[in-house]
Amino acid sequence: MSTKDDELLKELALEEYKYGFTTDIEMDIAPKGLNEDTVRLISAKKNEPEWLLEWRLKALRHFLQMDMPTWQNFEHPDVDFQDISYYAAPKAKPQLDSMDEVDPELVSTFEKLGIPLNEQKVLAGVVAVDAVFDSVSVKTTFREKLKEQGVIFCSFGEAVQEHPELVKQYLGSVVPQTDNIYAALNSAVFSDGSFVYIPKGVHCPMELSTYFRINAENTGQFERTLIIADEGAYVSYLEGCTAPMRDENQLHAAVVELIALKDGEIKYSTVQNWYPGDKDGKGGIYNFVTKRGICKGDNSKISWTQVETGSAITWKYPGVILKGDHSVGEFYSVALTRNKQVADTGTKMIHLGKNTRSKIVSKGISAGVSQNSYRGLVKIGPGAENSRNFTQCDSLLIGDRCGAHTFPYIENRNKTAKLEHEATTSKIGEDQLFYLTQRGIDPEKAVGLIVNGYAKEVLNQLPMEFAVEAQKLLAISLEGSVG
Amino acid sequence: MLSIKNLHASVDDKEILKGLSLEVKAGEVHAIMGPNGSGKSTLGNVLAGREAYEVTEGEILLDGKDLLELSPENRAREGVFLAFQYPVEIPGVSNINFLKTALNEIRAYKGLPPLEAREFLNRVKEKQKLVEFDAKLANRSLNEGFSGGEKKRNEIFQLAMLEPKLGILDETDSGLDIDALRIVARGVNQLRSQENAFIVITHYQRLLEYIVPDFVHVLYKGRIVRSGTKELALELEEKGYDWIKETVDAEKAV
Numbered sequence: 122m123s124t125k126d127d128e129l130l131k132e133l134a135l136e137e138y139k140y141g142f143t144t145d146i147e148m149d150i151a152p153k154g155l156n157e158d159t160v161r162l163i164s165a166k167k168n169e170p171e172w173l174l175e176w177r178l179k180a181l182r183h184f185l186q187m188d189m190p191t192w193q194n195f196e197h198p199d200v201d202f203q204d205i206s207y208y209a210a211p212k213a214k215p216q217l218d219s220m221d222e223v224d225p226e227l228v229s230t231f232e233k234l235g236i237p238l239n240e241q242k243v244l245a246g247v248v249a250v251d252a253v254f255d256s257v258s259v260k261t262t263f264r265e266k267l268k269e270q271g272v273i274f275c276s277f278g279e280a281v282q283e284h285p286e287l288v289k290q291y292l293g294s295v296v297p298q299t300d301n302i303y304a305a306l307n308s309a310v311f312s313d314g315s316f317v318y319i320p321k322g323v324h325c326p327m328e329l330s331t332y333f334r335i336n337a338e339n340t341g342q343f344e345r346t347l348i349i350a351d352e353g354a355y356v357s358y359l360e361g362c363t364a365p366m367r368d369e370n371q372l373h374a375a376v377v378e379l380i381a382l383k384d385g386e387i388k389y390s391t392v393q394n395w396y397p398g399d400k401d402g403k404g405g406i407y408n409f410v411t412k413r414g415i416c417k418g419d420n421s422k423i424s425w426t427q428v429e430t431g432s433a434i435t436w437k438y439p440g441v442i443l444k445g446d447h448s449v450g451e452f453y454s455v456a457l458t459r460n461k462q463v464a465d466t467g468t469k470m471i472h473l474g475k476n477t478r479s480k481i482v483s484k485g486i487s488a489g490v491s492q493n494s495y496r497g498l499v500k501i502g503p504g505a506e507n508s509r510n511f512t513q514c515d516s517l518l519i520g521d522r523c524g525a526h527t528f529p530y531i532e533n534r535n536k537t538a539k540l541e542h543e544a545t546t547s548k549i550g551e552d553q554l555f556y557l558t559q560r561g562i563d564p565e566k567a568v569g570l571i572v573n574g575y576a577k578e579v580l581n582q583l584p585m586e587f588a589v590e591a592q593k594l595l596a597i598s599l600e601g602s603v604g
Numbered sequence: 605m606l607s608i609k610n611l612h613a614s615v616d617d618k619e620i621l622k623g624l625s626l627e628v629k630a631g632e633v634h635a636i637m638g639p640n641g642s643g644k645s646t647l648g649n650v651l652a653g654r655e656a657y658e659v660t661e662g663e664i665l666l667d668g669k670d671l672l673e674l675s676p677e678n679r680a681r682e683g684v685f686l687a688f689q690y691p692v693e694i695p696g697v698s699n700i701n702f703l704k705t706a707l708n709e710i711r712a713y714k715g716l717p718p719l720e721a722r723e724f725l726n727r728v729k730e731k732q733k734l735v736e737f738d739a740k741l742a743n744r745s746l747n748e749g750f751s752g753g754e755k756k757r758n759e760i761f762q763l764a765m766l767e768p769k770l771g772i773l774d775e776t777d778s779g780l781d782i783d784a785l786r787i788v789a790r791g792v793n794q795l796r797s798q799e800n801a802f803i804v805i806t807h808y809q810r811l812l813e814y815i816v817p818d819f820v821h822v823l824y825k826g827r828i829v830r831s832g833t834k835e836l837a838l839e840l841e842e843k844g845y846d847w848i849k850e851t852v853d854a855e856k857a858v
Binding site for chain 2: 550551552553555556557558559560561562563564566570571573574575576577578
């Protein structure tokens with residue numbers, strides 16, 4: 122970039138984070154600190170059965186014995202686990218059946234975020250929403266309509282009460298408690314999240330989505346999501362997330378487990394826009410999340426699509442265990458970092474079954490002084506005859522003070538496997554920018570166009586309604602980053 | 605419409621334009637010819653406001669407005685259009701979406717509302733026909749995988765869509781075969797009117813057989829050394845640039 126671009130880069134003010142407001146509502150907040158009492162308190166608040174409490178306590182004991190990893194491509198921040206409150210819920214207990222009984226303050230909060238909780242206000246049957254505010258789910262829409270087809274879509278807490286057998290069977294079956302330290306932490310203190318079960322042969326009639334909102338101060342959000350597609354079932358699920366602007370860092374350590382049985386298919390999309398911190402790197406969410414799916418049955422398919430623009434640090438590797446023969450795993454990612462943001466993200470594709478296929482398309486975009494890493498593992502087990510992987514990993518740099526890094530790992534134990542890896546690094550060229558501005562397009566809009574074009578292959582994977590949102594988000598996120 | 609006075613411009617501190625003056629009126633087509641390295645493309649880039657080109661002296665007025673005060677996008681919005689010698693590829697950005705954005709940005713600058721979808725599509729259809737641009741190309745990513753000729757035709761299509769006051773064609777003929785050249789020239793001729801003007805930058809006389817200029821200027825060492833009508837281009841073709849070089853250098857030596 123030339124000197125004038127550099128100047129512009131400095132001059133242009135940071136676009137303010139649009140979702141940075143706070144909701145003023147009376148909260149029930151657990152005292153700070155992490156110990157057995159904390160876990161017992163959460164479990165009691167949620168009126169959980171004994172087996173789940175025991176499961177949580179076991180996880181806590183694992184957590185206390187585990188060490189922080191050191192392999193990541195950023196300095197792990199000091200997180201004081203004793204200085205966090207592990208449970209925060211709006212005090213007026215929301216009723217889940219009628220809109221009238223949800224606190225109006227919450228309804229308006231979600232409306233401000235563009236998430237209507239009132240079914241009448243939604244265009245007929247577009248998307249069903251589970252709205253999670255800090256530690257609890259406040260409303261799940263379209264439950265009745267879904268029930269007609271046997272689809273279960275509810276908060277995790279309700280699933281524990283109403284479908285304990287399913288929860289017990291699958292909880293921790295894809296992401297074991299000991300998977301990593303944050304998975305252990307989540308297993309001990311998880312609060313709410315979404316639960317989805319699609320019965321045999323049912324094609325879920327609408328998009329399901331969960332909207333996560335962190336509001337309370339000095340709390341973390343530790344949600345748990347469990348999605349099961351039974352034999353021949355199909356579901357498309359989307360999560361979105363925002364948080365207020367605060368000077369302190371907040372921890373978000375979620376666990377998501379997906380299970381696809383024979384011929385089942387799960388499409389999971391994320392548009393992550395947690396508060397990224399200010400331009401000097403103050404505040405922001407630590408987004409340390411474990412997401413994994415298992416293609417348990419033959420011919421099953423799991424597809425992850427993520428658009429990551431928020432968070433001070435994004436650290437996650439949504440992966441797929443391809444256990445069933447002929448199963449398919451996909452990972453499409455756009456990770457945009459600017460200012461002092463850090464992303465260390467990618468995927469793990471574990472091929473175990475025969476003729477399994479995986480596809481990875483990762484598009485990193487770095488601006489400002491941010492650091493953006495792709496880290497991906499493709500593992501081919503000895504029994505994974507004729508399995509195939511295709512990886513494409515692109516980096517786009519804006520300015521010359523940011524970093525893009527690629528860490529591909531391959532472990533192949535089967536000679537019949539075919540693996541392809543393509544990688545490119547490019548800069549937004551002065552010639553591209555000039556071409557667009559010469560046609561009358563504002564330079565920032567021009568960068569937005571170029572970036573959206575670059576990310577198109579991934580954005581195309583998103584459900585229609587969200588693709589438009591994601592495009593806007595990418596363009597807005599870059600405002601003030603470029604000359 | 606366009607008035608350039610004593611223009612000096614440098615790239616990387618090397619002076620390329622050394623006192624160029626030119627007056628272009630509405631309805632006129634001016635051809636700028638000259639040997640390689642004479643500053644032809646620099647002129648186009650300076651008019652469009654490309655950053656690497658630094659104007660050290662002189663003025664450029666477009667309908668009385670000081671162009672040098674304006675950013676590249678505002679020059680474009682005022683009606684300056686540069687058809688690039690080497691149009692860039694922008695993967696994933698659809699030609700149509702790009703044009704819609706450009707058109708509406710220009711309209712917004714003029715205080716006009718965005719074109720409605722139908723109006724826009726009608727205009728696309730009409731202009732596609734006018735400049736013989738393949739509808740399939742219009743829907744593809746901007747210049748991605750286009751042949752050299754397709755890229756040049758896309759430039760003319762964009763010119764037709766944006767309807768600038770001043771169109772600058774920077775060696776639009778380079779790399780075109782005779783058929784493509786004819787199509788491009790026909791497109792430009794269709795777009796000529798009493799409201800707009802063209803500056804046609806070219807190394808060869810060939811293009812001027814199809815786009816007939818009102819005036820021909822010869823650029824050498826950063827200045828216009830000869831001006832005339834289309835006959836000058838023919839003379840140049842016949843005698844070659846060495847003729848200009850020798851006579852001008854000789855005049856200077858005197």
